[in-house]
Each structure stands twice: as C-alpha cells, then as structure tokens.
Amino acid sequence: MKKWMITHARVQVVFVAGILMMLAWRPVMAQTPPSARVSATQAKRVQVETKISSVTVFMSGAELKRTGNASIPAGRSELVMAGVSTDIEQQSVQVGLEGDLTILSVGVRKNFLNEEEVKEDIKALNKQMEGIDEKLGRQKKSLEIYRQEEAMLVRNQELKTGNLALKPADLKAALDFQKSRLEETYARQLEIEKSMKELELEKTKIRLHLGELNDRKNLSVNEIYALVEADKPVQSRVEASYLVNKAGWFPTYNVSVKDISSPMQMQFNANVFQSSGEVWKEVKISLSSGNPRENNARPELEPWYLRYVDRSISYSQLPSFTGGNMIMGRVVDEKGVPVSNASIQVKGTSQGVVTDANGVYRLNNAAPGAVLVASFIGYQSKEFAALKGFTTVELLESSGNLQEVVVAGYGLSGRVAGVAVEDDRKQRKVTLNTTTKPIGVSTVYQPISTRYDIKEIYTISNDGKVNMIDIKRISINADYEYYTAPKLDPSAYLTARILDWQSLDLLAGEVNLFFEGTFLGKSFIDPATAGDTMSLSLGKDKGVVVKRTMVKDFSSRRFIGANKTETRDFEISIRNNKTQAVKIIVEDQFPISTMKEIEVDRREHDGGRLNEETQVVTWEVNIVPKEEKKHRIKYTVKYPKDKILQLD
Template sequence: MNIQSKIQSVTVFKNRALVERSAQKELKKGDHKIVFENLPLGIDPDSIQVNGSNNVVLQDVKLKNVYPKSTADKERKELENEKQRLDELIAEIEDNMANLNGQKNFLQNMAATASESQKKSIFVLMPPEKLMANLDFYRKSLDKTDTQIRKLSKEKAELQKSLKIVINEQKRFNNKGLKEMRQVELSLFVEEACSIDLKLSYIIFNASWKPVYDLRASSTEKKMNVSYNAVVSQNTGEKWEDVYLKLSTAQAHLSATQPELSPWFIDFYAEPQFDMMLEKADRKRSKKKNARMLSAKAEMSVEAMEISEPMLRPEAIVETGATSVVFAIPGKNTISDNGEEHKVGISAFEFKADYQYNSVPKMSPFAFLTAKVKNTSDFPMLAGKSNVFLDNNFVTSSQIPLVAPNEEFKTSLGIDEGIKIEHKLINKFHKDEGLFSKKAKVSYEFKIIIKNNKITDENIVVEDQIPISQNNEIKVELIEPKYKDDSETLKITESKFLKWEIKLKAKEEYIIPIKFHVEYPRDESIVGL
C-alpha cells in the first residue's frame, strides 16, 4: 500500500543533503508492504535508513525506479482542461467584440444618415436642437461602445498570454515524456495491531549551502558586528516545504577511514623483456574477460535494488572538530527545488576590533583602514563572501578565510580620506666620481608626508622600498632613514621593503625622509632605476 509521507527535516552539507521523512499508518497484525512514492532520482541507495515502532519488524527494503503514469496523466489532463477553458473564454470575447463592432457600424451609419437628411431639408425635417441631441446620443453611444471594445481587447490579450504559457507547458511536458521517479518499498511484519510511525531518511545530491557574512564596523567604537548567514540552494527534484533546516560543516564526501601506507620499493633499472610483456598482456585480457562474465551474472537490476537495514535508530555521531558543526536554523523554512538561492540567518556576533591603517604611498596616495578581529564565538567561520559596511555605509565585498574559534582574521574597510598621504621626489642627482674614477653615482631623495586630520589618535603602517642589486658591481646605500637593526618603528625585510609602524596623534603631521645612492661602473647602463 502507498503511504503519504512528509519531509520533516533536512540537514544540508556542502554538496548534498540528508532528508528525513515521516509517515503514520494504522496497521493490523501480520505482513504488510508499505511504499514511499514520488521520491527523487538523486537518492544515494547506500544511505537509506528506516526506523519505526518497536513492535514492527523490518524484513526488507527495496529501492525502485518507476514511472508514475497516473500523476503524468493527471497533469496532462489538467493542462488540456485549462487550454479548453481559455479557448472558450477567448472565443466568447471575440463574439462580444464582433457584436460591439457591428453596433458601432450601425451607429456611425445612423449618424451619417441623419446628417445627410438634414442637409437636404434644413430646419424642416428636424429642428436644430433635436438634431444636436441626436448627434450627442450617437457620440455617447459610440464612446461607450469603444470603451467596451478596448476593455475586451485587454482581457483577450491577458487570456492569450495565459494560453501561450499553457501551450508551452504542454510542449515541455510532451517533450519530457513520463517523469522517472523512485520509490522505497518496505516489507514489514506487525506483531500486533497498532498505529506505526515510520521514519525514512536518505542522502540526496544537488543540494548545497555556503556562508555569507555582513561585517559592520564603527569608526568611533572599536567593535565589529558580524551577521553569519547562509545561502541554501537545491535542485533535487523535491520541494522542501515547512521543514526544520540544519546546516552542517562536516565534509560528507570524505572517507572516515584512515589511509594506510604500502611498501615503497626501489631497485635498479632493467630493460623490459618483450616476451614477458606480451605474456602478461594475454593474462590481463583473460582476467578482464572472466571479470566481465562474472559481472554480467552478478549484475543487479536497477528496477529493484535490495537494501537490508535493521529497524534500529542510528546513534548520532557528534563531531567536535574545529570545522565540524551543525547549525539548527530556528523555525521552519521552505526551499524550492529550482536552484534558487535562499538566505537564512545562522547567528550574530559582536567582536572587539583593532583598527590599523596601511599605506604604500609609492603605489597609492591613500590610507587603507584594516580591522583585526578575533573570533571569540564557539563556531568556526567558514571561508566565504563578506559584505563590509563602515558606519552603515557599504564599503566593499571581500572574502573571509576559514577562521576557527579564538583565531584572528583581518578585513579591509576601504579608504579613509581623514588621513592624507603624499609621496614626493625631492631630488634626483647623477654624478661621475672624479676625473680618474670609473664609477658613477645616482642619488634619490624622497619625502613621505602623513597628516592625521582625525580627532582621534591612529596607528598606521607605511611601506616603501629601495632597489636590490643583482650585480656585485652595483652598490646600493641607504642614507636616510638611519638604520642599524629592526626597531619598533622601522623594519627592513630581505626584499628591501621598509616598513614603519607609526602612532599618529590627532591632527599630527609626520614626515618620513628617504634617501639612497646607487653606485655602478660609469660605462654601464642600469636597468630598473
């Protein structure tokens, strides 16, 4: 017997979903066959689980591919009835429009006749006031008729649109033919008459979710509000209507079994023996032939795959890893099976934020505000898109990496024009080193000017560089700033990047001088300066 089931809950993974259905039925003592029908094709056969009442014994489970003709015939009949209804309405409107057009022609002829008669015997056949009254009557009647014709034309156009949709749906339905579905057949033995509560669960593909974040920062308060959302979509062939939704960060496609090493052999190279290779190839072909014969004998019909499952509730496995969490979405949700994206809220956090400005004046004359935030929640923040807002103004869209609990991450908050930065070339000087020297020297002098126009003290990291010599005869000497070892204010990397960490007071102007020499053989040309 067929049983009506409803999807109660869905747990969505990154590339699949676990669907849980429930059904209730009054059954007498004895053997019964129960069918869960109209299931989608994307079910993973190995994932089917059936649970139920304690006084019911599950004897067998079968997964079948079927073509529900009754459902197809019903849909086709509904389309035919709808097309017939629309055709009749359009025909009725066309009849009414034909009648109104005839009435309009009659009124126009009457008006023309009255006017022509009056010309032949003016003021004799009809007084002027009566003529005007008649003409006014004809005009009002024509206006009323035209209004009715326009109204019917609009109604006809709307009906024709609906008819076109129905015809296209009929074509799509006919091209698609019978819709292939799956059903699960259960063989049960009921020990005593009772009302049973059956639970059917299965994994299905073509479902996924991805995180998306709204990051809202305040320039006056050192905090960031994070809205943790999810975008869920599915194209499984079944609609999830009013279901309890869960989102899992578990990697469902990865094997839980630890891989094992095989011995790693090495040996001297030996020339291949062609006679032995031919003999091995013959043996391989023979094995493949035997394997195909065994496979043909053992092949299972797709129409009836048998899956034996015990009538026991599976124990829940709770994964406490940093990237494996299940989010239970409050309330019920409806997710259509058309691939449309649905946004649902997971949680909201408020984190402390440390703000820092970064600038590379040589490349861009702006200060870029960056927030460093620590994830103090109990949840991992999966890698995903983030929409960044500063003082309720949209700044940019970026990506957040995977952030485990108690881990820090950085996000850019865009340009802050409250800090002005200027990179100036003060001097460039070329000279030859004396009359007898074969050396030439180029001197560069720059100045970086930073002005904090804000009313608060700010931290800024400024980066610049000096050239790196790739030839022993080219010497680069840094004159300013004076540098011996890395300090809290200035650090120089192996790539000769100069990095200043500066604490700017409100309204303060800070000047960084940069000066260096490049010495090289006089008769050589330098590339890169």
Template sequence: MKFIIVCFLSFGLWSASAKGIDSKVESVTIFLNQAQVSRSSNIAIGPETKQLVFTGLSSMLDPNSVQVKGQGDFIIMGTTFRQNYLTEENLPDAVKSLKDKIELLEGKIANVDNQQWALKSEEEMLKANQVIKGANQNLGVNELKAMTEYYRIRIQAIKDKGYELQLERRELDKALKKVKNQLEEQHAREQMVSGEVVVDINTSKTQMVHLDLSYVVSGAYWNPTYDLRATSSAQKIDLLYKANVYQNSGENWENVKLTLSTSNPSIGGWLPTVRPWYLDFFSAAPYQNKLAMPAARSEAFEPVPMEEEVLMESVADYTQMSEGLTSVNYEIALPVTVLSGGKEVTVAIREERVEAEFLYQSTPKLSERVYLVAKTKNWQRLDLLPGEMSVFYEGGFVNKTYLNPEGELEGLNISLGVDQGVQISRKPVRDLTNDQLIGNKRRISYQYEIKVKNNRSKSIDIEVFDQLPLSKNTDIEIGEIALGGAQRNEKTGLLTWSFTLEPTMEKSMKFGYEVKYPKDKRVSGL
C-alpha cells in the same frame, strides 16, 4: 516491541498488500553541497500489509543513503527506492497554480467556442429561413421591407458578436500559451518525477506503528556570509555569521528543524592509499591510433545563481553550535522553511564579539589615502569558513570584501574605509635626487619625504608602508641612503613606520636609496 532493520535494495511493483505513507519532513541537515532529509509517519498495519510505500519523495535521492527505522511489533525485511514516472506526487504549489490556470482558461475557450458555434448556427438558420419564405410567399412591399430590416439587424448583431468572440479567443489563446510555457519551465525545473521508498514488512497483528525515514539528496547547499560592524568607541567588532540556504531537490521543506553542517560528505571519508612508486628507463611505446578517452565528469554541484536575498528574522540567539571531530554543526531551534527552486533564504546563525586593535594604515606610494583598519585577535577560535563579508562602520556601509581565514595565519586585517581626518603625502626631494656617471658605472639616487598630519581630536596609531627596490642581477647594486626610522624587510624590501600621532600634529619621514649599474645597460622597473 520488536525493532529490526534490514536495509538492502531490491526492485518491486505495487501490489494489493501495499499501503502508501503520507510522511512529513521533520528535520534537514544541510551540508556544503547536499542535504540529509528526515521524515516520519504513523500508520496502521495488519497481517495483510506486506509493503509500505513512502511517496512524493525527491527524485534526486541517493538510494545508497536510505535508512528506515520502525517502532512496533513488526519486522523490516528490506527497502527499495524507485522513480515513479506514472504519477505526479508532491506537486509544488507553483505547478498546482499553473494547472488550475490552464483548466480555467481552457474552460473559457470552450465557452467562447460554444458561443461562436451558436451564432454561426443562428446565421445559417436565418439565411435558410429567408430563402424559404421568399420562395413560398408573395410578400408585399411593406412585409418585404420589414423582413429585410429584421434580417439585416440580426445578421449585423451576429457579426459584431462573432468579432468580439474572435478577439476574446485570441487573447485567451495567448494567455493559455504563456501559462503552458511557464508550466513546461516549472516541470523542467522541478523534474516532475517523484521518488518512492518501498519498505517490505512482516507482522502478525493489527497495530499502529511509527516509521522514520532518512536519505541524502543533491541539489542543496549553504554558504557563509558575514556582516562586520565596528564603532570608534569600542576596541571590539561585532561579527554576524549568516548562511545562505538553497535547495532544488523537488520537495518543499516547510517549518522544519534545520541544521547546517560544515561537513562535505561528497569528498569521501577514506584516506588515499600510497601505492609503490617505481622508476625505470624510458622506452618509447609504439604508436597506436587510439581514440581519446572522454574527460572525467566533474562531481561538483553547480550552485544556482541567487536572484534575490530573502533576509529572515535573526535566529542567532536560537542556534546551538556543536563541534564534531571533523566538522561544526549549527542547530537552529526555530522552524525554518526552504522551498524547492525558490530564492535563497538567509539565516543568521551566530553572533560574535571579537577583540580588535584599531589603527590607521597607508601606502602613499600607491595611494595618498589613510585607511582605518581593525586587526582582529583570536579569530582562529571562531572556525570561520571563506565567504563574502559586508563591512559597516559607525552604522554606515563601507564595502564588501571576501573573508578568507585559511590564508591569514597571524590575524585578520579588515579595512573600515578611508578617514579624511588624517592626511598623508609623498613627494620626491628634488635637490637630493641626482644621476651621475662614475667610471663605467651609472649611479642614480632617489630620496622622498612622507608627511602625515592628524586633523582628528584624538591621538591615532598609524603604520605607513613604502619599499626599496630589489635586484635580480649581480650587476645591479642597490644601497640605502637613509630609512628615516623605518623597519626594513630584507627579503621583500618593505619599509614600515609605526608610531602614535597626537591631535593636530604632523610627522615627516625621509628615506632614500641609490642604484648602480653598468652605464651601457638599461634597467627596467626604475
């Protein structure tokens, strides 16, 4: 067995010694903004075979990514990628269906035209026959009456049928125009130029050989989404990791082995080089009237809007995760179909049970509501990517939020919604709030009372947040009167009360502060 690969790009044309290859997509690895497609085929070759042509490939193929491997007693001399503008290989099913409809409608229109022509010929013949008979025969009254009646009935029937055919033709024309417009849109969407990879080979024997072809295409992406489910009976949350997969490469991936990778090859794998950094005195350059340079073209792939989510059967139990040096791959064992230009396909790729601490949180200054929050632990081990997350609690939908693990260093706090069973209020203490003038200073004091009541049948852990103002001017002095047991963050002014509240119990916290500033000034923010 000989196995030689020589991959370089050249340009060639079809020849008598070229053989087309009908290959099948076996596997696809989808990165965050492109995909690598792997095809294979078995084909018979002989000494007369000089070229093997993989046809019906995506026109969005990256020629630099083409790799060809072979098994058999032959030599691969080189590869060529080219666009085939002469044929429409690998037509999508939607295009084939539209073309069939056009052919059917055009056949019906031709049939209508033939009937109209036949009716018109018959009418002209009747009129001509009437003139001939009238000129060559002396007709009696009864004969003339019968002939006139016959012509009248027949001409009327021809006119009625002609009108029906005219209406039918009008409707057929409308339908044909509509289908042709759909075909034009589909052509534009599918980019009806197919790609071809030409493999130059050399062999001295007739044999059956195996070829593997791989290449990278643009127009494909996947992005993560999450379903988070929590119940009050467990100190854990279930996280379902899903992938929305889309591709518009022009080729259908049917029942393929799918791998999802967190790698982004378009960023590049080379570390930028640090160049010498020179300083010099500024010298104004003489004015030159130069045309503005065009803006750099963005290489970012623009994702197609999702029209409708297609939720596939969960395949998380059939997904194998592997970690590389710079990425994570999710290899799905079950076959998956992703059609070109179709709807996003949602695949469940992973399920995790995450330890969490359930507690209540509230900021009554902003909202007198109490929220149940799940504080997750050890989330870093999940290697999550940013994405939308749907939150469910006790089987009910709570909200949709955005998960950004990169911005959370200490832990992920996930809101599970408002709990009406815990009440909170924040009111100013009127008799302890006053405004005084002392010399050239104005002194204003504020005091508030926060009350929390647990109406649930079990004890709860709760955190309550408020704040003290911060001064940006040395003439504005801020002092604390009381903190009511709160922990104060000196940098941010945040006040935090953390405590356990037993069933039916109520807790009150009072805090206050004072502000001093020159009496002839006005302070913003109070």
C-alpha cells in the same frame, strides 16, 4: 519496542541471503502446497502518509527526514511513502520502524500510475487551454468587426443628401439611429473586452497549474517502499531519511565597525536554497558544515619509482599551483547563487581551477592583470582581470542550446532576518539592519563538522531562491591599525586584527564591509589560510592622508668615468585628520642589485626597521588627531652610464 533500520546496501545483503536460502531449501519448497507459497510471497500494500519533519542542509545537498504512522497487519506488507522527489540518492535511503516486526528490503522506485495520472491531467489542461485560445480567437474577430462598424458610423456622421434638404423628422430619425447603433457597438466592445480578460485570467491559472503538474511529473513521482513482516498487527511510527542533490547553503558575513575605538560587530548569515522538487513546509532546519559528496577515503602512499625526465616536455610551461600570489573570488549566476564546478582558466594557458560547492575559486601564481576566463555549461563565458583580493564574477545564462541544457536560477530579494537585499542584475545593495535580533541557534560540534540547529520553524519553497538566515551576531575585540605602502598606493588601509578567532567558529565566506556607517565593499574570510592572527582589510580611510614626494635638493645624478651615480631621497608624510589617535604601519623599500656592475649604497631609512633579505623598511607610527609625521628614505645607486635603470 524494537526499532529496525536497513539501508540500501543492507538490502543487497538480505536479498543475496534470501536467494541462497531459497536454493538451499528448494526440495522443501517443491513439496509445499502452491496455496502456501502464494500466501508467503504476496504482500499487502499499505499507504503511509508522511510529511517532511526535519532537514539537515549540507554545503552541497541536504538530508530530508519524513515521519508518519502506519497500521501494519500481520504477515508480509509493503509500506509505501509517495510524493518523493526524483532528485534523490538511492544509496542514502533509510527506513526506521518501531515495533515487533522485521524489515526485509527497502528501495526507491517511480510511481508510474501517479505519473500517468499527472500526464492525463496535463493533457486535459492542454485541451482546456486550446479551447480557451479558440474562444479568444473568436472574441478578437468579433471585437474587430464592432470596431470597424464604429469607424464607419463616425465617418458617416456628415450626411450627404445632394441638393435635397432633410426634413426635421428625417434628420432626427437619422441621428437617433446613429446614436443607438454607436451605443450598442460600444457596449458590445466592452462586453467582449471583459470576456477576453476573464479568458486570459483563466488561461494564466491553467498555465500555473500546468507548471505545478510538470514539476510533479519531473520531480515528485518517486516513492519509497519497505517490505516488512509482522507476526501480529502493529501500530508503528515510520521514519524515512534520504539525501537530495539540488540544495545547499553558503555562509556570508556582515562586518560593521563604528570607529576604531569600538569593538567590531560581525553578523553570520546562512544562505539556504533548494529546488529538489519538494516544498520544505514548516520544518526544523539544521545547517551542517560537512559535505557528503567529499571523498572521505584517506590517502595512501604508493611506491615512488624514480624515472628519467623526458626532455621533450617543457615543464616550465605546465601549470603550477604552489606558492605565489593567490587570486580568489566567487562565481555566481544572475541571481547571486554560487555556481559550483565552474571553470576558471588563465587565458592562453592550460592553468586553471574549478569552483567548489560554494562557487569559490583559488588560483595560485596568476600574474596580476592577467586575463581569466570563467565558464560553465549553459552560461556565457566571461573574461575578467586577475586582481588581488576577492572578486565576484557573475555569469549570464546562454541564449543558445537551452533545449539541451537545464539551468536552475535562484533569486536573492526581499527582506529576510533583518537584512534588506535588492537585486537588479546590475547592482546589489546590502543594508545592515541592527535593530532585529538573530534567531535562536544552538551549535553542535561534531568530530569532522559543525552543525547549527535552528530553533524556529521554517518553510523553504521549491523555487531555488536564496533564503538568508541570521545565524548569530558577535562582538569582537579587534586591534585596529592602518597600513600604507605609498610607493604603490598613497592610501591608508584600515586593518582589523583578530587574535582569538579560532573560538568564533568561522567558515570561509564572503564579507560585506561597513565602516562608520558606510558600505565599503566586499572581502573574504578564509580560516584555512589564517595564522595565529586573522587580518581583515576594511578598505581605505580618507581621514588618514599619506604622501610620498621626492626631495629634489638631495636627489641627484652624477657621471664619474664609465659609471653613473644616482641618488634618490623621498619624504613620506602621514597626517591624521580623524578625531582619534591612529597607529599606522608604513612600508617602503631599497632596490636590490642582481649583478656586480650595479651597486646600492648610502642607505638611510630614518629609524625604520630593515629586513635584510627583502630590503623592506617598516615604520610603526602613532599619530594623535590633527598631527603630521614625516619619515625619509634615501639611497644611492652606481651603474654603467650606457645602461638605463628605473629608480623612481
């Protein structure tokens, strides 16, 4: 059995070769009887029923594989696979067949007949909707009439007969008449209200059906065709694969630390979403760290010609993206799905970047506290402060110009794979559930990417919602240590140092941090920026108390001649209120003179390690429970007395 496969690019080669052959054999074809030429060019249409059997989801985009069986007659046939989304990369289409036959061409086209059928169905439903609206209008008018009659009967309960007294028989007849009419009025109102509810329910069903038809009209009216030729009838298995755009996945992590004497527990989650126009029903899913949209062409150096610099251009004002402080974060929509290609710009400058396929931005040399502006087509721009660490920015859909912009919204809600997620646009609460087990996943290492093959069968709806899949859980032996710089912040930050992190197959992603059963907030893992040791900040621990106070008895200010001499003496105290011993790195610093008139002298740092270049002093302190340790840092600065220095 032979298996033939032809891509869109090879179709062009076959097509060109066919034209050249036709031109070469034109005299022979001219002598061929017309009936023979017709039979050679006509193709029998063979409809092939296929279903999506497997999906490989990339960081951006997904490759779908359809499978089915076909009975192919002898001669030339056109195999047609319908119901394919319009969200498809035509160059990615491949068709594979088994059997003794030849594939002549492969392509994608719109099925206008199916589209017309859908349009006719939409027209019929719209007409049905108009009929229901007309019935509802009549029912509302009838209900209004009966309610007016009810009000009139109630107002006329007191009979006015002037000076004439009603006989008992007349009074009874009047009361019976009013009772009868009220009962009839109430009954008719109930019937009308019931009928209106039924009409509204029918209207809702039609509206949902219209939504499905519109999706089919816009997204699922493509068909893949393959022109094949066989010498004899063949029973063949058909495989078709193609790439869709509106799909992807991004990794997130839940990191839980019970205490500093226990291993760190890491849960690796994959967040899968798609709105490609087709339901991935009961399919095998693989997740790839690759991105087929990346430019895979290797760079090549061009000749470097030196030219004089144009002094009219102020190069100091041009954006710089090397070195400096890194500002990182992710841009998401209202439902928590990453927004790729969103713009992040420093307000008032030309410095900016765009987010990657996972909505992540990295901005160098942005001053802490600077105002950043996040923007994307179809969303309201949002200003926020540039803060160290990882910041998640949520963009809201714009209320204007929605007719001109198509915006896909995704939701993150429910309980998936042991993780409960609550989304209310204002606050997201993530709860780590360690009682469930992750699904079976096998990891395949490829030359330029990693693939995770999920063993369970999944259904991913065409609704754009995020489906969270628990890929794996890892117990990591980490070295825990605390860090504090009390001059800046009198807090003890717990840090987990992971030595052999390269063997964990981590991808860049957002982290939910849990320490001693408490949710601490979010961080970010970026293996691209990690060294031999990956450090993960777990946040502040109030069980370790740090204070930095000035020792007034040893701090002074003196005036000698034209100079002023100031002495600063600080005491740093660290107290361990936890039940376990802790190791903490304490840092402070001496000032550095930038001119000869300023002299820094008499530096004392109580046994700390001094970095001569940065003048940073580091103490490594081990403290047992309930113990307190103290360190001192002292320095003297002499400078002209008519100047002012900030020494505190």
